[in-house]
Amino acid sequence: MSLSPACSATSTSRLSEYVYELYNPGVESVLDVVFFHGLQLSHTSEPHLSTWISSGSDKEVWPQTWLPKEFPEARILSVKYDASIRRSENCGILDLYLTAESLMKDLIFAKVGQHAWRPVILVGHSYGGLVIKQLCLHVSTRRVLSSDKQMAGFLNSVTGIFFYGTPHLGISSFFTPDGTKLKDASPLLDYVKLLCAESARLHQNFDDLRRSYEWSIAGVGESRPTTFMLDAESQNAVAVCSEVIVVEASARYGDFTVEHEDHISLCQPESRKSNSYIRLTSFLQSTYNNEVDRRTLRLEVPKMAMSLHSHFFVEVQKILRKAPIIALHGMGGIGKTTLAKLLFNKLCAKFEYTCFLTKSMFKGDTKEERDRIVSSSLYHYGKQVLQRGGTWEKTLMQKKLLFVLDDFDNDMHVELLQDVVNVNSCANSRYIVTSRDKHILNQLEFAECECECYVFDVKHLNQESSTELFMSHAFPKSTEPSPSLKDCIVKIVAKCDGLPLTLEVMGKYLKGKDNKSESYWKECFHALDEADNALRLDDRLWKKLKVSYDRLSSEEQEMFLDAASFFSNSRWTLQEAKASWRVLYGSQDLRWDNLVNLSLVYEVKEQDSIQMHEQLKSLGIRLASGWETGGRCRTWTHKNVPSKFNPSNYDERIEDTLFYSSDSRPHCNATHIEEVIALRLEDSMPLDSRNIGQMKKLRYLDSEKELMLDEIGGKLPKNVALLRFHGEVNNLHDMVDKWFAGRLAVLDLNAPLTCWPTTVSKFQNLEVLKFAACFFEGLPETFAQLPMLRYLTFTSCPRLRSLPEAFGQLSQLGSLEIDECCNLEALPNSFGQLPCLQTFNIAMTSNLQRLPDGFGNLSKLQSLVIDGGREISELPESFGRLSRLQALELHGMTSLKALPEGFGNLSELQSLEIDEVREISELPESFGRLARLRILKLWGMTSLKALPDSFGNLSELQRLLQSLEIDKVREISELPESFGRLARLRILKLWGMTSLKALPDGLAGLVRKSVGATKPGNR
Structure with a gap:
């Protein structure tokens, strides 16, 4: 039974005394797999390798050579420890407890379980399985006694354990056949016997821990006897025995199967088709699948969040194992939202349904909203x-749900949580809320289920964690501050009161200023010290955050106030805000980056809305209302338009007694209407065109209310840079000729406009232009002379028939959307000359006959969606020249008969969706050249008879394709055998393929396989 030594040529990397790295993906791994060997009958220096040698002809260390082919993004580790049953000077002297303690330190040193989102799978053979159990129990004990963050990280990262022939319930004999005695037997042998006799105790303790952390368990057991040879008392005596080492009753645990193997061959599979190997890879793939799902849901949190909040994280997780509802309570900026996101990221993969809501998502307080x-x-x-309509009740009934509501602070939130809990009515669901208001939390009652809300008070960070967080932002490259600053650092950290938000903002503000004089840091400390004079906690926090705001340039201060009081969490995107700021302040990219670097705003994509921490948004809104400055209110919305405003006397001085706050004290000094900078106008507000015309400093007008713009109805101020206009305006001549064409950067027009002025070129700064419900049939040729136009949208313009022939001269146009323009017949021939177009979406254009021949000349096009082009019968041959196209969707093109032969030349294409394209009977053979394709969906291609065999041949395609969905492709009777070579394919969904007879060999490694008559949602 002695195992042969591993090949000396085997390349491993030693990470610590006992931990070896068998494979590293070279990038950040998504999974750590750690192997634990069993007892060794003879001394070997490489049990971490020799235990896992394949019994096939190649004699490979299969975790090192096979697993990376299945899981190229996983890190594979193996541990070595004293497991010899023969005693010598250096071997056979450690017991299970000492082994667990030594391994614990080495695994943590090797960063196992120290990455917040990297799951860990432990794999043990025989005695190695017992080592794993003792290790987990040892770590749990140490974590409780010492509150060790690293211990907690390890246990939280373990997601599953796989056992090869482990005696969970003991064995009757162990390497002592026929009563013979092993020469030089180590105490370890007697210890293992004792352990086996008391294994029920170890197993019960471990199983309690397993249930607590919800680890997945699987394993395999032997059915054949093992033959082995041992030295007896005499030097020449040999004892031979054959027996089943671990019987099924003792090995069975979790998801378990019995294999036709003996105790040794069980962990030495002959090939990748061996059941004992497939069982392990299926288990790993299931965990990997959970990680993929978790990545799609994962919320962004600061890098240091887990280490700083680990003690709260572990404590709250423990509470959630028993309490279904928990409220994270604490003052603003203390880290409630971060903790809620950490919990969501950790738990989301374990729930069938998930939902994360923030207060800012709600635009009203109705049940419909x-x-x-x-x-x-x-x-x-x-x-x-x-879902269409509010149908969540039926969907969530009795389903396992993880529900999070961030910033829970009003009666509407109470009603929502009560509705969700009562309708869901599932004992395994969990609900998390964050709140600053205990009074609101005390109102929670659940009529349909006996649930109580556990209130958890999130505490301030201690001095050590506060200093760690501050230093990570002030000195991000781990540089040591000059000795003269150390006293200032201690004082500044203390003044931040353990609030993560304040520590982050102040650290970011002081970053790179270590070369400044000590007086600079002292000035910052004194500003924080003065903020402590405020009576209210929120005022104190705002004043401390204002220290960073006060040191911005005037333009950056204006951008911060605009972001907080107008753009944040609105319909407007960052790219639209930047377009306005380019005209108003200049250097918008650099200024925005500075706000991001100072953590005053969150980093978001250009096409997303601006997001801010609620406390910083509150600070900005207060400053915009004149708080601390003695200024006048600059932003009007339905929440704060002065109640005493008299529309017949627009320049009357009025006093705003309530502004964006739950307290009753005034926040806005007396103001003139002419001081308003931003206006979000709704029907309920007592303002008309005349009033707006008097807002001399107005920069942003977002109007839901219908307005009349003419000589009688009023004029817009000349400083407006952003305008959303809804109402009656027959033409824009006056706007162009007499008003503000030179300043306007963003125009969102929803009006029955019948024509555009030929002088449109005067909109020299127009960067974003959106048309909705306009009645013009075309645009003047001068439209192509808009030098800054980058984003153009047409929505529900039913009379639009054509675009200007000179359209290709829009040199900066990067995004074009055309939706529900049913009479559009053609795109201009110059369309292919657009030099910067990256995104083109065209939908519901039923009369569009074709794409221009030069369409393939769009050298920068990355994303293309054609939806409903039912008259288009062919794509131009130049289509294959779209060398940068990454995502392509073709929907409802019912007349399209074929894809061009050059389709395979789309070398950068990563995602392809073809839906309801019913005339295509075959795909071009060049399809197999789509070397970067990751996602392929073929739906409703009812005439498609076969898939090209070339599809599975390319090595790059085999490496990258991850998801394949085919629906209602009824003529295909078989998939090409080359499909079996798609090594990375993890998700295969085949629906409505009524002629399909079988799947090709080689698809056993799927994480998800769904085969049926219809999509599950359509049954």
């Missing part, structure tokens, strides 16, 4: 649930 938000925020196993 609540239903809309919940329905649009639901995810099912990582995929967004697309």
Whole structure:
């Protein structure tokens, strides 16, 4: 039974005394797999390798050579420890407890379980399985006694354990056949016998821990006897025995199967088709699948969040194992939202449905609004649930749900949580809320289920964690501050009161200023010290945050106030805000980056809305209302338009007694209407065109209310840079000729406009232009002379028939959307000359006959969606020249008969969706050249008879393709055998393929396989 030594040529990297790295993906791994060997009958220096040698002809260390082919993004480790049953000077002297303690330190040193989002799978053979159990129990004990963050990280990262022939319930004999005695037997042998006799105790303790952390368990057991030879008392005596070492009753635990192997061959599979190997890889793939789902849902949190909040994280997780509802309570900026996100990221993969809501999502307080938000925020196993109307109640009934509501602070939130809990009515669901208001939390009652809300007070960071967080932002490259600053650092950290937000903002503000004089840091400390004079906690926090704001340039201060009081969490995107700021302040990219670097705003994508921490948003809104400055209110919305405003006397001085706050004290000094900079106008507000015309400093006008713009109805101020206009305006001549064409950067026009002025070229700064419900049939040729136009949208313009022939001269146009323009017949021939177009979406254009021949000349096009082009019968041959195209969707093109032969030349294409394209009978053979394709969906291609055999041949395609969905492709009877070579394919969904007879060999490694008559949602 002695195992042969591993090949000396085997390349491993020693990470610590006992931990060896068998494979590293070279990039950040998504999974750590750690192997634990069993007892060794003879001394070997490499049990971490020799235990896992394949019994096939190649004699490979299969975790090192096979697993990386299945899991190229996983890190594979193996541990070595004293497991010899023969005693010598250096071997056979450690017991299980000492082994566990030594391994614990080495595994943590090797960063196992120290990455917040990297799951760990432990694999043990025989005695190695017992080592794993003792290790987990040892770590748990040490964590409780010492509150060790690293111990907690390890246990939270373990997601599953796989056992090869482990005696969970003991064995009757162990390497002592026929009563013979092993020469030089180590105490370890007697210890293992004792352990086996008391294994029920170890197993029970471990199983309690397993249930606590919800680890997945699987394993395999032997059915054949093992033959082995041992030295007896005499030097020449040999004892031979054959027996089943671990019987099924003792090995069975979790998801378990019995294999036709003996105790040794069980962990030495002959090939990758051996059941004992496939069982392990299926288990790993299941965990990997959970990680993929978790990545799609994962919320962004600061890098240091887990280490700083680990003690809270572990404590709250423990509470959630028993309490279904928990409220994270504490003052603003203390880290409630971060902790809620950490919990969501950790737990989301374990729930069928997930939903994370923030206060800022809600635009109203009606039940219809609540239903809309919940329905649009639901995810099912990582995929967004697309529902029409508020139908979440039926969807969530008795389903395992993880529900988070951030910033819980009003009666509407109480009603929403009560509705969700009562309707869901599932004992395994969990609900997390964050709140600053205990009074609101005390109102929670649940009529349909006996649930109580556990209130957890989130405490301030201690001095050590506060200093660690501050230093990470002030000195991000781990540089040591000059000795003269150390006293200032201690004082500044102390003044931040253990609030993560304040520590981050102040650290970011002081970053790179270590070369400044000590007086600079002292000035910062004194500003924080003065903030402590404020009576209210929120005022104190705002004043401390204002220290960073006060040191911005005037333009950056204006951008911060605009972001907080107008753009944050609105319909407007960052790219639209930047377009306005380019005209108003200049250097918008650099100024925005500075706000991001100072943590005053969050970093978001250009096409997303601006996001800020609620406390910083509150600070900005207060400053915009004149708080601390003696200024006048600059932003008007339905929440704060002065109640005493008299529309017949627009320049009357009025006093705003309530502004964006739950307290009753005034926040806004007396103001003139002419001081307003931003206006969000709704129907309920007592303002008309004349009033708006008097807002001399107005820069942003977002109007839901219908307005009349003419000589009688009023004029817009000349400083407006952003305008959303809804109402009656027959033409824009006056706007162009007499008003503000030179300043306007963003125009969102929803009006029955019948024509555009030929002098449109005067809009020299127009960067974003959106048309909706306009009645013009075309645009003047001078439209192509808009030098800054980057984003153009046409929506529901039913009379639009054509675009200007000179359209290709829009030299900066990067994004074009055309939706529900049913009479559009053609795109201009110059369309292919657009030099910067990256995104083109065209939908519901039923009369569009073709794409221009030069369409393939769009050298920078990256994303293309054609939806509903039912008259288009062919794509131009130049289509294959779209060398940068990464995502392509073709929907409802019912007349399209074929894809061009050059389709395979789309060398950068990563995602392809073809839906309801019913005339295509075959795909071009060049399809197999789509070397970067990751996601392929073929739906409703009812005439498609076969897939090209070339599809599975390319090595790059084999390496990258991850998801394949085919629906209602009824003519295909078989998939090409080359499909079996798609090594990275993890998700295969085949629906409505009524002629398909079988799947090709080689698809056993799927994480998800769904084969049926219809899509599950359509049954």
